[in-house]
Amino acid sequence: MVDGGGASSSSVRFRGDGSGARSDGVNAPAATAAATAATAAATAACDAMATRTLVLVRHGEGSWTRENRFCSWVDQPLSADGEAEARRCSRLLAAAGIRFDAAFSSLLTRAIKTAWLILEGVGQAWVPLAHSWRLNERHYGALVGLNRAQLALNHGEEQVKAWRRAYDVRPPPIDEAHPYFDEIHGDRRYASCDVPRGKIPRGESLRDVLERLLPYWEGSIVPELRAGKNVLVSAHGNSVRAIIKHLEGISDADILHLTIPTGVPVVLQLDDELAPVGERRYLGDTAEIAAAIKRIEDQGKAPKGASASPDPRGAVVATTATTAATCPSP
Numbered sequence: 001m002v003d004g005g006g007a008s009s010s011s012v013r014f015r016g017d018g019s020g021a022r023s024d025g026v027n028a029p030a031a032t033a034a035a036t037a038a039t040a041a042a043t044a045a046c047d048a049m050a051t052r053t054l055v056l057v058r059h060g061e062g063s064w065t066r067e068n069r070f071c072s073w074v075d076q077p078l079s080a081d082g083e084a085e086a087r088r089c090s091r092l093l094a095a096a097g098i099r100f101d102a103a104f105s106s107l108l109t110r111a112i113k114t115a116w117l118i119l120e121g122v123g124q125a126w127v128p129l130a131h132s133w134r135l136n137e138r139h140y141g142a143l144v145g146l147n148r149a150q151l152a153l154n155h156g157e158e159q160v161k162a163w164r165r166a167y168d169v170r171p172p173p174i175d176e177a178h179p180y181f182d183e184i185h186g187d188r189r190y191a192s193c194d195v196p197r198g199k200i201p202r203g204e205s206l207r208d209v210l211e212r213l214l215p216y217w218e219g220s221i222v223p224e225l226r227a228g229k230n231v232l233v234s235a236h237g238n239s240v241r242a243i244i245k246h247l248e249g250i251s252d253a254d255i256l257h258l259t260i261p262t263g264v265p266v267v268l269q270l271d272d273e274l275a276p277v278g279e280r281r282y283l284g285d286t287a288e289i290a291a292a293i294k295r296i297e298d299q300g301k302a303p304k305g306a307s308a309s310p311d312p313r314g315a316v317v318a319t320t321a322t323t324a325a326t327c328p329s330p
């Protein structure tokens, strides 16, 4: 969790490559006062040009975060720390003076609750909040419920990084025998989606996430932004990455390096064509945000000195990973 105490607005990009380094190669503690002033001036200029604000939030910590398991479409609630993160978001947004006109979340409770806590905390609980499965976390297929560090031991850190961050790598699909299949695919919230149950994904690459997200983005969120409204999207690490990739035109290769921290408002100013004006800003303390990104990336590292486990579910992944990771879109 990132502590919000004494938070300031950060306008740097984070590479998200595990080093917590800034993309401009400048280490935060070494930044000069002149550079900070220049950044603030540039940010103010961008803010003056922008006509609407988009705030993207990856929900706060869920109860599986500490167990380091892929949560994905399992509807785990926010932990107490996750709720605190959402409240901290609202304080940061209130301090930034952002007034929302519309809000959107996924169909998963942890993102919905994050949106509620943010809107309540900024005194704007009346703002309409719409939900769609299209903002859900990436469906991690057969990896749902598995421990990332254990997977790194069994399959290698590079494979786990590819499953988590590569644009075109799809995890092995979930099947009916999976321990969480019924809980996810039998849930009645997915009975009323704009696609039949049979078309609900069983394992997605980031490309798949973007493709299923875009119809909702274009049909429901873009009209609000085009009308000049300020919009909150409370979603998940990978649905937020997909939106940022789309808006900023990040290449398929470079998106590998983007990790979104939990409970940190990501602020984009958009012009009339919905092109970003200036760089995306992360509200909060720069060093704490970099540390939070590194913690998330380190979830996919194999613990030193540990060895691969004969976990039978790991073996299922091992036999299906190669073909599933390269299979064509449904």
Ligand SMILES: O=C(O)[C@H](O)COP(=O)(O)O
Pocket: 069, 070, 071, 072, 073, 137, 140, 164, 236, 237, 238, 296
């Ligand atoms: O599905 C999950 O558990 C997370 O929300 C996303 O996990 P990731 O950071 O490994 O993509």
